[in-house]
Amino acid sequence: MTEPLIRVENLVKHFTLATANPFVRHKPVVRAVDGVSFNVAEGETLGLVGESGCGKSTVGRLVLNLMPATSGQVSFDGRDILSMDAAEMRRVRKDLQIIFQDPHASLNPRMTVEDIILEPLYAQGARRSPELQAYASELLEMVGLPARFRTRHPHQFSGGQRQRIGIARAIAPKPRLVICDEAVSALDVSVQAQVINLMQDLKDKMGMSYLFIGHDLAVVRHISDRIAVMYLGRIVEIAPREELFDRPFHPYTQALMAAIPVAHPRLRRDRNRVRGELPSPLSPPTGCHFHPRCPFARDLCRAEAPQLRQMGKAHRASCHFAEEIVATQASAL
Amino acid sequence: MNAAKPILSVSDLTIDFSPGSGRLPAVSEVTFTVQPGEMMCIVGESGSGKSVTALAIMGLLPSTARLTGGMDFDGRDLTRLSRRQWQNIRGREIGMIFQEPMTSLNPVFTIGRQLVESIRHHQRISPRAARARAVELLDKVGIPSPRYRLDDYPHQMSGGMRQRVMIAIALTCSPKLLVADEPTTALDVTIQGQLLDLLNQLREDTGTAIMLITHNMGVVAEVADRVTVMYSGQMAEQADVMQIFDRPAHPYTRGLMISTPNLITTLHRLTTIPGTMPNPAVPPPGCLFAPRCDMATPACDAGRPANRALSDTHLSACFRAEDLQGARTR
Numbered sequence A: 001m002t003e004p005l006i007r008v009e010n011l012v013k014h015f016t017l018a019t020a021n022p023f024v025r026h027k028p029v030v031r032a033v034d035g036v037s038f039n040v041a042e043g044e045t046l047g048l049v050g051e052s053g054c055g056k057s058t059v060g061r062l063v064l065n066l067m068p069a070t071s072g073q074v075s076f077d078g079r080d081i082l083s084m085d086a087a088e089m090r091r092v093r094k095d096l097q098i099i100f101q102d103p104h105a106s107l108n109p110r111m112t113v114e115d116i117i118l119e120p121l122y123a124q125g126a127r128r129s130p131e132l133q134a135y136a137s138e139l140l141e142m143v144g145l146p147a148r149f150r151t152r153h154p155h156q157f158s159g160g161q162r163q164r165i166g167i168a169r170a171i172a173p174k175p176r177l178v179i180c181d182e183a184v185s186a187l188d189v190s191v192q193a194q195v196i197n198l199m200q201d202l203k204d205k206m207g208m209s210y211l212f213i214g215h216d217l218a219v220v221r222h223i224s225d226r227i228a229v230m231y232l233g234r235i236v237e238i239a240p241r242e243e244l245f246d247r248p249f250h251p252y253t254q255a256l257m258a259a260i261p262v263a264h265p266r267l268r269r270d271r272n273r274v275r276g277e278l279p280s281p282l283s284p285p286t287g288c289h290f291h292p293r294c295p296f297a298r299d300l301c302r303a304e305a306p307q308l309r310q311m312g313k314a315h316r317a318s319c320h321f322a323e324e325i326v327a328t329q330a331s332a333l
Numbered sequence B: 001m002n003a004a005k006p007i008l009s010v011s012d013l014t015i016d017f018s019p020g021s022g023r024l025p026a027v028s029e030v031t032f033t034v035q036p037g038e039m040m041c042i043v044g045e046s047g048s049g050k051s052v053t054a055l056a057i058m059g060l061l062p063s064t065a066r067l068t069g070g071m072d073f074d075g076r077d078l079t080r081l082s083r084r085q086w087q088n089i090r091g092r093e094i095g096m097i098f099q100e101p102m103t104s105l106n107p108v109f110t111i112g113r114q115l116v117e118s119i120r121h122h123q124r125i126s127p128r129a130a131r132a133r134a135v136e137l138l139d140k141v142g143i144p145s146p147r148y149r150l151d152d153y154p155h156q157m158s159g160g161m162r163q164r165v166m167i168a169i170a171l172t173c174s175p176k177l178l179v180a181d182e183p184t185t186a187l188d189v190t191i192q193g194q195l196l197d198l199l200n201q202l203r204e205d206t207g208t209a210i211m212l213i214t215h216n217m218g219v220v221a222e223v224a225d226r227v228t229v230m231y232s233g234q235m236a237e238q239a240d241v242m243q244i245f246d247r248p249a250h251p252y253t254r255g256l257m258i259s260t261p262n263l264i265t266t267l268h269r270l271t272t273i274p275g276t277m278p279n280p281a282v283p284p285p286g287c288l289f290a291p292r293c294d295m296a297t298p299a300c301d302a303g304r305p306a307n308r309a310l311s312d313t314h315l316s317a318c319f320r321a322e323d324l325q326g327a328r329t330r
Helices: A056-063 A088-093 A115-122 A130-142 A147-151 A159-171 A189-206 A217-223 A241-246 A253-258 A299-303 A322-332 B050-057 B083-089 B112-121 B127-140 B160-170 B187-208 B217-223 B240-247 B251-258 B298-302 B323-330
Strands: A006-016 A029-040 A043-051 A071-078 A095-100 A178-180 A211-215 A226-231 A234-239 A309-312 A314-315 B006-017 B027-034 B039-043 B065-074 B095-099 B176-180 B208-214 B224-231 B234-240 B310-313 B314-316
Touching: A006 A056, A029 A056, A029 A234, A056 A071, A056 A178, A056 A211, A071 B095, A088 A095, A088 B187, A115 A130, A115 A159, A130 A159, A159 A189, A159 B160, A189 A217, A189 B251, A211 A217, A226 A241, A226 A253, A234 A241, A234 A253, A253 B176, A253 B187, A253 B208, A253 B224, A314 B208, B006 B050, B027 B039, B027 B050, B027 B065, B027 B224, B027 B234, B027 B240, B039 B050, B039 B187, B039 B217, B050 B065, B050 B176, B050 B208, B112 B127, B112 B160, B127 B160, B127 B323, B160 B187, B160 B310, B187 B208, B187 B217, B217 B240, B224 B251, B224 B298, B234 B251, B310 B323
Parallel strands: A043 A211, A043 A226, A095 A178, A178 A211, B039 B208, B039 B224, B095 B176, B176 B208
Antiparallel strands: A006 A029, A006 A071, A226 A234, A234 A314, A309 A314, B006 B027, B006 B065, B224 B234, B234 B314, B310 B314
16 A cells, blocks of 8 residues: 555644642643544545544544644654744645634635635745736635635635635635534534535545545534544544444444434434443543443453454454444454 | 413514614514423524523513513513513523533532522522532433532533533523523533533423523434424424424425534535524515525525424424425435
């Protein structure tokens, strides 16, 4: 296999919290991202799914070097991003773009749509020109907006339209990787489906990769080739989409799937809900982070953190008893 | 169909914030009932008028709103209540839960104090007894070690826990009706599941009717008995939950269902509803959904379809309801 487009290795991000008490020797540390590794291949969509506070958005920002990582490596096309100087980083940014969740907060209200979507090019040193203006029109049409909207301002658009503008900005420099950070979460269902389709179409046309960060497993499943599930700063399972859904190994992945509302009232069932809530990342549980909520937890889970292990060809999960749990479930059916 | 007398019956409810302006009213001629112990879901997207409907039933509309139509709650006409009478009904007979539990709880008081306040506002009992009742309620909504959590401030709790506290407050007087406006929308999916289970269990235990406002068809599929689908301030369809999912009789309902990604089907492209909701200042001349509808005919642009009964339990505001249902059965 060729070198992946993005290779993330053992990425760690700790946030040290300020304390009012000057005598506290060890300031509290949030381990937002705690040793995350994954690859994204050229043209692939990797879904990164988890609940609030699991660190998925921080991973997105670290991959773009928007905040300094505590340790670990991110290489893009074989080059280490985290050690780049500002000038190098700016050149690489052409290939790495991001779409944010909140289309109201991520577009500058004082700029015209044209300036917004061409800004990544200006940042790369491009000058205003009739060609670029024509390109802006072309981009708007690619995302399904009429070219005459070029001169308008963000407040004149609905949430769905704004998200399309955000997408036009992201694809303007013809990037090779677009990070979508909850890019469709704030949209109404009918508009969400339109934007998801648009993202698929653009990918088919332009061949870039997506790192699709989301909390809705159904949406992430729809768009991703492979999916990584995060819990409290760590990836607990990563697999090709079909495999993950056919054979989820980690009890947290199973719980996440079970929690998704059914598609039809006839499918209603009593289910074993996962107990409790996400523990505080300030004092994560010992051993496996999921053990306080896990119905299968044993002494080993409380003592020792499981590592990601190979479960199938491209399927890895971090659970001490994964095989056993899946075997018991299979025999129970 | 439940033959009992409905606990809430809303007829031709119209709510207008700028009457005579030519804008669409926020809510227009909405009619539904909620039976005792029933879970009625009102589903729609932003701007559908579902939250305004909920506010009207709780008597919380701003004074600029003009309301016409009938709202009958347990034999009383809600449209004619004074402020004082509302205060006796709200909280005591109609409980409320909102989307964002952080803004509905007072951040400067402990949750115990807020619970006790609510209990003692409605019942003449001693502070000690009220505190005991508060512990009981927190326990009932699944808060671990309730005796200790009573002294917590809202910010010390997670979103899911705060929403449980809100439910506990709503339950203080065993209301006959609980109005829940997007109660799980701000929460993670595992917590959403826990809370829906809780609401269902409370309904079984106490017989409270629940009117649940949501934008999520998954939540509807999970808990509803009956469903009212709203679009642009109007009722698009109303039916039992099985009918809605098996034989939708409005293209918007069908669109909502098929544009929601699920865990069963895998398609490269999602089926979508094209376009967006109409601007209420310049409504389309005919059916409000016609500009986005793949089944629209010239008749749909000419006149606005009224709600009509397809059966005892099924209402639709679509000229082509039968065609749509027929197409599905075939």
